Amino acid sequence: MVFIHDTKQNLEAAVYLVNTLPGFDGVDTLTTLADFDAYLAVNPYTGVIRRDEAELSAVRDVRDRLRELWNVDRGGAVPLVNAMLEDGKALPRLVIHDGFDWHIHATSDDSPLATRVLVEAAMAFVDVIRADEYDRVRVCAADDCESVYVDYSKNGSKRYCDTGNCGNRMNVNAYRRRKARETV
Numbered sequence: 001m002v003f004i005h006d007t008k009q010n011l012e013a014a015v016y017l018v019n020t021l022p023g024f025d026g027v028d029t030l031t032t033l034a035d036f037d038a039y040l041a042v043n044p045y046t047g048v049i050r051r052d053e054a055e056l057s058a059v060r061d062v063r064d065r066l067r068e069l070w071n072v073d074r075g076g077a078v079p080l081v082n083a084m085l086e087d088g089k090a091l092p093r094l095v096i097h098d099g100f101d102w103h104i105h106a107t108s109d110d111s112p113l114a115t116r117v118l119v120e121a122a123m124a125f126v127d128v129i130r131a132d133e134y135d136r137v138r139v140c141a142a143d144d145c146e147s148v149y150v151d152y153s154k155n156g157s158k159r160y161c162d163t164g165n166c167g168n169r170m171n172v173n174a175y176r177r178r179k180a181r182e183t184v
């Protein structure tokens with residue numbers, strides 16, 4: 001296991017959110033309350049959740065800031081993560097709930113969901129930075145995809161995102177290029 005459970009869970013939530021941003025297809029997939037519900041179903045949060053337009057809008061606004069974490073290297077991530085912790089007034093404490101073992105929450109349960117999303121993501125990136133595993137924070141290698149992911153594979157060899165069919169598509173493209181060369 002590369003990262004402990006709650007770190008991975010928070011990284012997955014950040015990946016999910018960032019990948020709702022319009023990419024090559026230009027489609028934003030976090031615009032409706034139904035989209036928001038889908039996000040919360042996959043990435044459950046404890047504490048107060050309003051599920052209204054204002055909360056959705058605040059969570060949408062966090063995405064660009066999270067996306068920046070995929071544009072930087074380990075050293076570049078440090079000031080971004082520190083600023084997130086500061087802006088969210090992070091105060092780490094150990095908690096135990098819902099069948100999970102002891103882990104850290106860094107915001108109070110009644111702080112705005114967008115703040116909790118930002119701070120929990122920042123805490124996960126703290127772990128990535130401390131473990132010196134930042135090269136696992138990657139953008140899909142497909143030439144027509146800019147989805148992000150975190151590579152949890154043992155040997156760190158994952159090249160494509162999980163959102164589409166990028167690995168297969170690139171293999172088919174490479175095959176076609178080979179074929180095209182052969183027939184010239």
Ligand SMILES: [Zn+2]
Nearest residue numbers: 046097103105
């Ligand atoms: Zn928790």
Ligand SMILES: [Zn+2]
Nearest residue numbers: 140145161166
């Ligand atoms: Zn991809």
